[in-house]
Amino acid sequence: MNRKASVVWRGNLRDGAGTLSTESGLLRDAPYSFRTQFGKDGDGTNLEELIAAALGGSFSMTLSDELERSGLHPEQIETAVIAKMEESKGSWTLARIEIEVRAKVPNATQNYFIDAALAAKTNSPMARLLNTSISMIGHLDA
Numbered sequence: 001m002n003r004k005a006s007v008v009w010r011g012n013l014r015d016g017a018g019t020l021s022t023e024s025g026l027l028r029d030a031p032y033s034f035r036t037q038f039g040k041d042g043d044g045t046n047l048e049e050l051i052a053a054a055l056g057g058s059f060s061m062t063l064s065d066e067l068e069r070s071g072l073h074p075e076q077i078e079t080a081v082i083a084k085m086e087e088s089k090g091s092w093t094l095a096r097i098e099i100e101v102r103a104k105v106p107n108a109t110q111n112y113f114i115d116a117a118l119a120a121k122t123n124s125p126m127a128r129l130l131n132t133s134i135s136m137i138g139h140l141d142a
Helices: 034-038 047-068 110-123 125-129
Strands: 005-010 017-022 030-033 076-088 091-104 133-141
Touching (some): 047 125, 091 110, 110 133
Antiparallel strands (some): 017 030
């Protein structure tokens, strides 16, 4: 299975701008730029929020599967992901990622939920791809 995205960038780093498009069409010429990447101004997305969204989706699906394989049926999983960028010697690095998950899973115990969430953090396809520190906090709602 292959998934495709395309990018067009015009201009230099600080003044240029680009667009991102996905094969599915969900993103079509979505703008991004230095301003949206490293600042808070400008219309458009940034690459780190797209990585955070991809990891959150992958993690949530994997957690659902971890719970289902144990006979538990999650009603809802809410995942927030923060991609932490750090600057060192003039270069930016995606230094770490923080995941906070809250779920409603009838008949689950807090300990079992955390074990399943930790397994999802390790086993989700996006987490396996990323070479960064990923921390997680889990909340099981009654």
